[in-house]
């Protein structure tokens with residue numbers, strides 16, 4: 564690869580912010596603090612050492628949890644912030660849609676705002692003239708262009724700002740979390756635009772929390788975590804890593820304590836429920852899933868297991884089973900292993916939930932969030948250059964149809 568193939572090169576970028584810890588109103592306090600070595604601020608190291616390359620024509624995804632520094636990174640690439648260390652090299656004209664409303668003036672009309680925004684992006688009047696109709700068409704705001712922006716709804720303002728960004732003829736387009744923009748019809752339009760853009764050979768950098776978007780549009784991606792690059796390269800792998808890291812639902816400590824208190828109030832019939840996955844948690848469709856369930860039955864009673872594998876993203880049960888027809892009897896420690904396969908799914912992230920029930924179906928114990936195993940099924944069998952198979956694998960069930968052309 565030559566240097567000419569690279570649109571954006573990020574090398575060892577580091578950025579911290581100074582957050583004030585105390586307000587000093589007097590010069591004397593400031594001097595005393597300084598003398599004592601008290602800084603009055605603490606440093607938040609948002610980006611520690613970030614390096615990646617975006618090639619010309621890439622549709623490049625940047626993902627990471629809230630507060631991981633994605634927007635900061637985009638601002639550094641867009642030269643709004645300077646990094647403390649490292650550097651960014653850009654080859655081409657860059658257009659950013661980062662913070663809504665930047666460069667928009669509510670007292671000006673839609674039309675005037677398009678011209679002003681275009682000028683801020685570095686376009687001449689003639690250039691804006693030639694892209695103006697396209698921008699207005701995409702935003703579908705023809706009748707509103709002579710109204711002042713302050714009379715637009717917030718959705719209309721977003722549409723206009725977004726349309727300026729995407730229709731401005733830059734070489735590199737930077738978009739921060741835009742898929743949530745606008746109503747459903749506008750989102751569909753953005754989807755079509757992204758599909759076109761993906762084919763266009765122009766460079767796009769997209770920050771998003773939507774892993775389906777990463778898989779659908781991006782050809783490469785990076786996952787930022789704790790200021791460092793955690794995964795980089797194939798969007799499938801990066802998106803799966805992100806989904807996997809975020810699969811464990813966050814449960815507030817108080818909720819857990821409330822639940823424990825509720826459990827204590829009931830007479831305990833089952834204790835020490837443990838679930839252990841014996842097979843890997845990252846598998847391919849059809850691989851065997853095996854796990855072990857352990858618990859103590861405190862009474863001489865019949866108990867059975869009910870289990871479910873729930874699709875975390877879609878929140879639906881994918882697979883349920885129970886041992887109702889083969890209950891465990893008597894007091895004491897119970898150890899059960901179970902295995903199954905989930906053969907015809909594509910990519911799916913599931914949580915395994917287990918409950919112990921009595922003869923009448925009453926729940927006596929359930930696996931809590933900390934011990935709920937997560938299982939990721941991904942189509943590792945599909946070759947990365949098999950575009951048709953990759954595209955079809957975005958559905959829940961593997962394709963099995965036949966085409967007949969007449």
Ligand SMILES: Nc1ncnc2c1ncn2[C@@H]1O[C@H](COP(=O)(O)OP(=O)(O)OP(=O)(O)O)[C@@H](O)[C@H]1O
Nearest residue numbers: 580581607609627628629630631632633634635636
């Ligand atoms: N100008 C600033 N001054 C001080 N702290 C800042 C500034 N900009 C960002 N931060 C801090 O840097 C951290 C990263 O913020 P950033 O907006 O880059 O994260 P993000 O990954 O884009 O988050 P999100 O997914 O929520 O949009 C946050 O803790 C934020 O408070």
